[in-house]
Amino acid sequence: MCGVAGVIQVPSTLAVCEIAAPLSSASLVAYQALLMLQHRGQDGVGMVSYDQECGRFFEKKKLGLIAQAFERDDFERLSGAMALAHTRYATVGGDGMRDLQPMLAGVPFGVTLAHNGNLANFFELADEIQSKYKIKFLTHNDAEVLLQLFCYFMSSTHQGKLTGNFSFEMAVSSMKQVVQHANGSYSVVGIVAEGGLFALRDPHGIRPLLLGRKVEDNRTTYLFASESSAIQFLGMEVIKNLAPGEFMLITPDGQIMSADVGGKEAAHCMFEWVYFAGAESVLEGQCVYSARLELGRRLAKQVTKRSTDSFDVVMPVPDTGRTAAGALAECLKIPYREGLLKNRYVQRSFILNGQSKRELAVGLKLIPIVSEIKGKRILLVDDSIVRGTTSKKIVNLLKMHGAKSVSLALTCPPIKHPCFYGIDFPVQGDLLMANLSESEAARWIGADEVFFTECSDIDGAMNGLKLCKGCLTGEYPTNLKKCRSFALQRGRVREAEEKRV
Ligand code: SF4
The missing domain is CATH 3.40.50.2020 (Rossmann fold)
Known part of the structure; x- marks a missing residue:
């Protein structure tokens, strides 16, 4: 079990919300959200941001607790309008640095991804991908399996050739194939460089994932997070719980798109309410x-x-x-x-x-x-x-x-x-x-x-x-x-x- 947060800041076209103080940069918002999710994992923490101005990803990972992992300077270095953060609780892989998320891939486009959950078919899926698609894994983490599958299916769009730019349709058809291969729970947040911030919930919505928003003078900040408490802590409003099998993309210019990539009957983990989630959170309206x-x-x-x-x-x-x-x-x-x-x-x-x-x-x-x-x-x-x-x-x-x-x-x-x-x-x-x-x-x-x-x-x-x-x-x-x-x-x-x- 883990906690995830994904942030994008886009030019605002919506009416300004009057509540609370203005938000900070995307990486600082992701950090603040993650602080509210510390109870979901304490092995290590990771953050990746993407800065469109210089076209680069920036990354920081560290073992241990969130508050001890970051210095003030880190948030200047983790620049850009999109950021992902993850706090890890190891179920697959070890508790070493190598398995900390988010995971990054340069091809195609530049993609980074983190998830909360567990692939029940991790071992056989990893074997299948290595032998069938000739992909070599660098970690023992199921997030890398999801990332490489997504990247592989995007690369092989149009008879094995990657043509044109990233598009929502391409992401949807690739995610549909990921979902057909993956068996288990996965609430995913990710960034496609230049493409936007995306989120995916497994077909049964086993692990929670919500979207929040805050509108300010000249920009709107969107936050995908594992629990509502992370959204409300930042003075943001909860827009929705992602539906089982829902894939969402928010582009850098603020368009929001959503598609069902294989949703089935909901089966939310009862242990979230019994033990795991913070008492202050509201999940699925409960x-x-x-x-x-x-x-x-x-x-x-x-x-x-x-x-x-x-x-x-x-x-x-x-x-x-x-x-x-x-x-x-x-x-x-x-x-x-x-x-x-x-x-x-x-x-x-x-x-x-x-x-x-x-x-x-x-x-x-x-x-x-x-x-x-x-x-x-x-x-x-x-x-x-x-x-x-x-x-x-x-x-x-x-x-x-x-x-x-x-x-x-x-x-x-x-x-x-x-x-x-x-x-x-x-x-x-x-x-x-x-x-x-x-x-x-x-x-x-x-x-x-x-x-x-x-x-x-x-x-x-x-x-x-x-x-x-x-x-x-x-x-x-x-x-x-x-x-x-x-x-x-x-x-x-x-x-x-x-x-x-
Ligand atoms: S209800 Fe039990 S089996 Fe199902 S996801 Fe939660 S802990 Fe796992």
């Missing part, structure tokens, strides 16, 4: 904060169905458990208490790529308030159990500081299947709830009981949005049967089962 409140209310119903025990306090695991915990406490009429404070200087543990990094982060990130814990029967609220490592450490921490009992309530139903679309739980053998019953899981974690919402609660909290729930049900929106990653994962499951026997 506010993330409201969805989490409703999940808390529905979780309260699940608790009252089963538990005859009573609890002294409802306590959230900060930060994503907080909203639901408040709603659940209200419903159950049990006092809400903060017994764990977050060390804000430690990264989100789930999104770190590697078990040892995750375990270290869990140990460092939560600080107990002993007076709120000691002697209490705690109903602890969190968003989900993936590997179970985080939950186990937190329950242990509370018991170490004198909790009388700890029951765990989760706003996400049991995650029993891997995700092939960009959330880093790809191996079924690693998923706690794929392998244990609820009572076994409670024992493994060290909790007295565990409570989950049900799939119907997810649908209810998201007001009937069409969602991907593949990791809950094993039914995925794309056909994964021929994907090597799917077969590999099944192999690992067998291996894990054999070990348990």
